[in-house]
Amino acid sequence: MNEQLLTCDQAFSLKPETLERRIMEYYQESQNSSVTIKYILALRVRFKLGAQEFAHILEDLVRYLFMNTKATRTMKRFFYFFEDYFQAPEWKRLKLRVFPIRNFGEKVFSVVRSLISTVRPEETTET
Structure with missing residues (x-):
């Protein structure tokens, strides 16, 4: 699974439903919490740029990753960007x-x- 899930253009142009589905499928297949958090963080950037429909995108997955999986270096690095999810x-x-x-x-x-x-x-x- 070395292939990139989303390009920059896709991350900032696709609909929230499509992005949610792709990221959920990616996590279910790979179980890679670090890369998943990075993709969700990109969507948080999109929210901060004004796309209100991304306010709490993939909230259940973020909560699951932080509460139930081993904390990786990436998760620790981006931890504080997800404070409003809890x-x-x-x-x-x-x-x-x-x-x-x-x-x-x-x-x-x-x-x-x-x-x-x-x-x-x-x-x-x-x-």
């Missing part, structure tokens, strides 16, 4: 799942900062 509690859980190390580091940093701010040097009294 509700706030889901997004929070998903961030913990996709970026476990980063979240651990942030928590350690906040705990250390809180410990440092609560420890105050004793005031020296002059006699």
Whole structure:
């Protein structure tokens, strides 16, 4: 499956229904979540350029990929472009799942900062 699924012209000219069908078929055949996310991101660009019918294109597939498959480098790279596909509690859980190390580091940093701010040097009294 080294053949390109969509050309640039096709991604920016075909109807949403046609694009949805082709991308869904591609994912079902290849199970390649990275390339699938890239195609959906191209459609998000089309939405941002003014095509309102692409607002939440392939929402179910995006939700499935991020919530049920292993997070690939591509998924991590484009993760924040799909924030509006998820509700706030889901997004929070998903961030913990996709970026476990980063979240651990942030928590350690906040705990250390809180410990440092609560420890105050004793005031020296002059006699």
